[in-house]
Amino acid sequence: KNEVEQSPQNLTAQEGEFITINCSYSVGISALHWLQQHPGGGIVSLFMLSSGKKKHGRLIATINIQEKHSSLHITASHPRDSAVYICALPDNYGQNFVFGPGTRLSVLP
Amino acid sequence: DGGITQSPKYLFRKEGQNVTLSCEQNLNHDAMYWYRQDPGQGLRLIYYSQIVNDFQKGDIAEGYSVSREKKESFPLTVTSAQKNPTAFYLCASSSWWGGYNEQFFGPGTRLTVL
Numbered sequence: 001k002n003e004v005e006q007s008p009q010n011l012t013a014q015e016g017e018f019i020t021i022n023c024s025y026s027v028g029i030s031a032l033h034w035l036q037q038h039p040g041g042g043i044v045s046l047f048m049l050s051s052g053k054k055k056h057g058r059l060i061a062t063i064n065i066q067e068k069h070s071s072l073h074i075t076a077s078h079p080r081d082s083a084v085y086i087c088a089l090p091d092n093y094g095q096n097f098v099f100g101p102g103t104r105l106s107v108l109p
Numbered sequence: 110d111g112g113i114t115q116s117p118k119y120l121f122r123k124e125g126q127n128v129t130l131s132c133e134q135n136l137n138h139d140a141m142y143w144y145r146q147d148p149g150q151g152l153r154l155i156y157y158s159q160i161v162n163d164f165q166k167g168d169i170a171e172g173y174s175v176s177r178e179k180k181e182s183f184p185l186t187v188t189s190a191q192k193n194p195t196a197f198y199l200c201a202s203s204s205w206w207g208g209y210n211e212q213f214f215g216p217g218t219r220l221t222v223l
Contacts, residue, residue, distance in 0.1 A: 004151070031209050041197055043214035086151070090208025096142075096167065097208050099151035 002027040002091055004100040012106045019074040021103045023087035029094075032070050034061050037084040037102065046072070046085075077107045111136045113215035115200050120220045122194075130185045130218045132200030138213070140206035141183040145169060146197040146217075155198075158183055159206040187220065194222045 003026040013019055023032070031050040037043045047054050047061040049070075054061050058077075063070040074081055084102040091098050113134045122128045134141065139160050144152040154167030158177040172191025177183050183202075187194045199217045203210040 029208075033211070035214075041199075041217040041219070043199065043201075043217075045211050045213070048209075048211055088152075094208050095206070096154055096157060097152075097212065099153075101149070101151045 002029070002089060002098045004087060004089065004098055006087060006100040006103050008103060009101070010104045012108065013077050015078060015107055015109050017077050019077050019105065021072045021085050021105070023070045023072070023100055025068050025089055027092055028065065028068060029089045030065065031090065032063055033088040033097070034070070034072050035086040035088055037086060039083065043086070079107045079109050082106050113200060113202055113213055115215035115218050117218060118216065120218055122220070122222050124222055125189045127189060128187050128220065130187065130198055130220070132183045132185065132215060134181055134202045134213075136202055136213060137180070138202035138204055139180070140203045140210070141177065142201040142212065143173070143175065143183070143185045144199045144201065146199060152199065155185065157206070194220060196220060
């Protein structure tokens with residue numbers, strides 16, 4: 001089974017800081033998802049990426065398929081970015097998702 | 110507005126009672142999923158349905174049951190056989206089944222068994 005690790009587990013930043021969240025996995029895949037879970041519990045999909053880099057506003061996601069590693073960056077962080085960020089990827093058979101434990105981000109004003 | 114709805118947002122039940130959580134989507138998606146989330150843990154798959162009238166067990170199906178009689182609906186019943194039912198339950202859907210498809214999530218139901 002694909003094992004997914006995220007680091008750090010918890011992260012506190014000051015408003016405006018550049019933030020990096022990491023995701024590593026054990027079995028090679030060709031696409032990975034980044035999700036955001038708001039304090040109320042709802043989850044939204046941020047990115048699905050299979051190579052290189054994707055950018056959406058202040059969020060940038062990168063993936064290195066060979067290294068089995070992905071990063072999510074937030075530039076000019078804001079308190080509204082406070083959430084749990086989860087990476088998810090297909091299981092060994094490409095059938096269902098395997099989820100990381102999440103990184104809890106708090107951005108202080 | 111297209112999306113997924115779950116009801117209720119909070120649910121309290123006495124131990125030993127069955128309870129059904131609702132999940133409805135109007136995205137015309139074939140695949141639907143139920144996940145359980147416990148504090149500090151990743152989401153775990155309970156059941157999934159690739160298409161109407163079909164469903165499969167996920168990693169932690171014991172003590173749960175589902176039905177998929179309509180494309181837009183995928184209710185989850187938490188039975189009295191589930192040993193630790195208190196958790197946050199999330200429903201999701203995707204255009205079709207598979208780990209390479211974006212999943213859309215509902216707002217979740219927080220179940221507390223007293």
